[in-house]
Amino acid sequence: MGLAKTEIFTDKQNEIALFAKAFGHPARVSILQYLFKIDSCVCGDIVNEIGLAQPTISQHLKELKQLGLIQGNVEGTSVCYCINKEKWAAMKAILTDFLNQGHSIKPTCC
Amino acid sequence: MGLAKTEIFTDKQNEIALFAKAFGHPARVSILQYLFKIDSCVCGDIVNEIGLAQPTISQHLKELKQLGLIQGNVEGTSVCYCINKEKWAAMKAILTDFLNQGHSIKPTCC
DNA sequence: TTGTTTGATTGCAATATTACGATAATTAAT
DNA sequence: ATTAATTATCGTAATATTGCAATCAAACAA
Numbered sequence: 113m114g115l116a117k118t119e120i121f122t123d124k125q126n127e128i129a130l131f132a133k134a135f136g137h138p139a140r141v142s143i144l145q146y147l148f149k150i151d152s153c154v155c156g157d158i159v160n161e162i163g164l165a166q167p168t169i170s171q172h173l174k175e176l177k178q179l180g181l182i183q184g185n186v187e188g189t190s191v192c193y194c195i196n197k198e199k200w201a202a203m204k205a206i207l208t209d210f211l212n213q214g215h216s217i218k219p220t221c222c
Numbered sequence: 223m224g225l226a227k228t229e230i231f232t233d234k235q236n237e238i239a240l241f242a243k244a245f246g247h248p249a250r251v252s253i254l255q256y257l258f259k260i261d262s263c264v265c266g267d268i269v270n271e272i273g274l275a276q277p278t279i280s281q282h283l284k285e286l287k288q289l290g291l292i293q294g295n296v297e298g299t300s301v302c303y304c305i306n307k308e309k310w311a312a313m314k315a316i317l318t319d320f321l322n323q324g325h326s327i328k329p330t331c332c
Numbered sequence: 333t334t335g336t337t338t339g340a341t342t343g344c345a346a347t348a349t350t351a352c353g354a355t356a357a358t359t360a361a362t
Numbered sequence: 363a364t365t366a367a368t369t370a371t372c373g374t375a376a377t378a379t380t381g382c383a384a385t386c387a388a389a390c391a392a
């Protein structure tokens with residue numbers, strides 16, 4: 113089907129999955145790393161940085177923006193993107209929580 | 223195309239994306255959480271815990287196993303799964319590193 | 333106005349993912 | 363040997379994702 117049955121999972125589980133999908137593609141990983149590296153608005157540089165066509169980058173940026181992880185501001189003919197640090201922190205908290213499950217001292221069993 | 227151009231990204235970027243995809247679906251999030259909660263081998267319980275058909279669960283388990291995040295051991299007619307804590311720790315290190323980017327005190331710009 | 337630049341959108345093709353019924357494979361029990 | 367229990371695999375359908383050429387839209391410059 114290609115369609116996840118989100119209704120049988122908790123909101124938290126769906127949220128974790130959604131955020132994880134955001135950087136479940138190397139292009140988006142690369143975009144986010146670049147924005148962090150620059151640590152300010154990036155206007156028009158992104159397509160040249162990543163080796164993908166402009167419409168493809170635009171699409172990845174749209175996804176990241178819809179999730180709120182980045183924001184874009186129009187500056188003349190160009191659009192400047194940057195990390196939304198508040199949202200990033202919120203996501204980090206949720207995913208870190210998930211990654212830190214299982215504090216037991218038990219070794220891997222079996 | 224539906225085919226990620228992995229060759230233009232670094233191994234690290236591809237690795238982050240691969241791990242992120244592992245829990246980019248709520249069913250796999252749910253499976254992993256369940257295995258952590260039990261904190262031992264789970265033999266045959268998983269299909270009843272998650273509301274998906276047996277072949278679907280089997281497929282998700284296979285993906286997690288291929289990544290090394292879980293391991294399955296045959297016990298009679300059933301298979302017992304558990305978290306591979308070493309691999310989990312390795313993944314956690316990689317993803318935590320990614321999530322902790324951007325320590326600058328600058329607020330979100332723009 | 334006309335052109336230029338930049339980024340978004342549209343349309344499409346190819347591949348990937350998700351889900352499940354049917355069936356196979358394995359082991360244990362009778 | 364049969365049967366039951368459990369999980370894996372196959373086949374298939376539906377939807378999602380990725381990527382790009384072509385095009386559109388907005389803002390600026392001449």
